[in-house]
Amino acid sequence: MNKLTYKSTGVNIAKANIFLKRIKPLIKKTLSKQASQIGGFGALFKFDKDKFKQPILVSSTDGVGTKLKIAQELNKHDTVGIDLVAMNVNDILCCGAKPLFFLDYIACGKLNTNVLTNVVSGIAKGCVDAGCSLIGGETAQMPGMYEKDEYDLAGFVVGVVEKSKLIDGSKIRNGDCLIGIESSGLHSNGFSLVRKVFSKIEIKKYAKELLKPTRIYVKPIINLFQTTNHEPRTTIKGIAHITGGAYYEKIPRIIPKGLSIKIYKGSWQIPKIFKIIQKKGNIDEQEMFRTFNMGLGMVLIVDTKDANFIKNKLSSFGLKSWVIGKVIKGNKKVEIL
Secondary structure, three states, X not given: OOOOOOHHHOOOHHHHHHHHHHHHHHHHOOOOOOXXXXXXXXXXXXXXXXXXXXXXEEEEEEEOOOHHHHHHHHOOOOOHHHHHHHHHHHHHHOOOOEEEEEEEEEEEOOOOHHHHHHHHHHHHHHHHHHOOEEEEEEEEEOEOOEOOOOEEEEEEEEEEXXXXXXXXXXXXXXXXXXXXXXXXXXXXXXXXXXXXXXXXXHHHHOHHHHOOOOOOOXXXXXXXXXXXXXXXXXXXXXXXXXXXXXXXXXXXXXXXXOEEEEEOHHHOOOOHHHHHHHHHHOOOHHHHHHHOOOOEEEEEEEOHHHHHHHHHHHHOOOOOEEEEEEEEEOOOOEEEO
């Protein structure tokens, strides 16, 4: 009888070491001076607290959801890592936080070094775009839990914001306006519904659109916080990342009691892919606005007098934006007209 080994169960430690060697150059590109080199039992990050009077650390954890199924069906793996970073850094950005460092978790049925190197290359690109260091992670080989060609992703980010600059929605007032910032497409939400609507042939047909990576908004929005002496002072009172639950779930999180939101859906152009999904699936309009971002990845709430200035600054980063609605008196409801 042959002796049982860990490798015989489907876990290949030698291949994991080869994979780590391949991704180290990708990770190195993301590391700031504050970050440690990878490989230790714990990832280190030297926090420069002298730059802050009252620093508040802000964290988030998230995944990519069933968009991974489409990436795996189409054998295209170089963009989902960007999605992973974006889903996390865009969330902490809603508090005004700048990302500091990121960690990833990859679980797979069988370690395919080519596939997972493509995944990590996307994670590294996302970290560079977000200005944060990829300081650690875990790759778990889990045969029996996942099929051999399956993998799952999770990410974790930590950022920082000065306490006096924390964005929590408390300054939002009746009469403020909403600025919607364009998305790059579906981002990373609603894909369980997309996979119900489209056949495998249609998924291949719309592959380029479906696998567009989630837009990372860190640099343009951080730039809005850094108004110079030659520019009018602006205050962003609230930020909502339009993900799962979309308009009806995400925007009310930042609205104080006694206020509601009116959104005018004709105020921006909804990308064609959403209309195709709605028609093909015979989906109610309210369900569309509850499930998908409908062309807007971030919503800012600002003083009306600052709207044009903010739109112009966003335009300098190549981002389209629109005034899409206003704050009114009410009971934390969102009405889409």
